[in-house]
Amino acid sequence: MPITRRLTLLALAATILTGCATTSTNVATVGAYRDSIDLNGRLAVNYQKDGKTESLNGNFSWAQRPGHVDVELVSPLGQTVATIAVTPGSATLTQAGRAPVSATDIDGLTQQALGWPLPVSGLRDWLQGYAVDAGGQRFSASPAHNSVTTRDGWRLRFVEWQNADAAQPAPRVIHAERAAAGDIQDLSIRIVVNPAGQG
Template sequence: MPKKLLPLAALCLALSACTTLPFTAGQPSSSQAVAPYRDQVDLSGRLNVVYQKNDKPESATVNFTWQQTAQRTDVTLFSPVGSTLATIAVTPQEAVLEQSGKPPRSAPDVDTLSARLLGWSLPVSGLRDWLQGHAVGDDGKRFVASPQNDHVTTRDGWRLRYVSWQDGSDTTPGAVPQPRRIDAERNASAQADAVSLRIVLDPVPATTAP
């Protein structure tokens, strides 16, 4: 290469190195946090769980619907082919779990109840926050997720990571990011077995900032 072209080539390489990478689907460019917490939500999605049973790792994949109000949470779990596996109703007084062909079972603690009947723990009280991108950290402070602040360890020992997002920011100015995939993991302790969850939420209409 002629000497007089060397500075030009070096400049081109420097500019190409500084070029912004293409936008990756599911990772919104917005640094905005998720919307404020709502008592009433209606969601659906898919849940994969890995847990221990008889000291051996087991896994299951279910579809679910989630209906939440200030005083009640209703969860329905479906098999991949659409049959109902269980329904769970949680109020401040009790949790009731029903399975086809079996009498309803109730307990004050839904985590313990689901672990006993399903084989794995479904942390409904935590999910009321997590599905919206909120949690209480192990420092007792309120955590609000964003694409740039996407992980936290909760006060009850769950490690959460917001892996991907749905926000519509490429088409809706001011759109607020909403969780798309959430990974949650808890180590074994004297009170509970180890379990990890992968939650993928179905798309919902984009929320626009006020």
């Protein structure tokens, strides 16, 4: 084989290998964490309590600002089930027809009032594709790296993405599971985040 052709083939092979290497290191990850977000979507909750299987479905809206989170839980028929307001050191949950209830621990408050724990403190991160893992390290999800066990025992899987092929995709479907939380067993929460602009 003439040396010129051999060099051409070597150069072509090197170019292909370089392209493959570049592609393999170009892994999409979630965008930078935002202190202010407005989201809405759907929740499906399943758990065991007192030997019975319980299932709940509904919609939610989430408004987050620095130092403040407002959550609204809505039934499938459009009725407000509960509103939650969280500020540093305080959380208040109001259910239709009942007096507001306040506590310092929002996750404990939701379990007491709703009968199951809505992990509001974790959702601040999860809805944007972040978490704190079992070792206390910051976790950033991506389509290629999509599961983690959190410091407080939640097993998360980011199973679907908005704009999955983009450089900075956003979570679309999140599965959160926990073996036990107080008198609740086998708790699973499926969170579906609506794309921006959809109610």
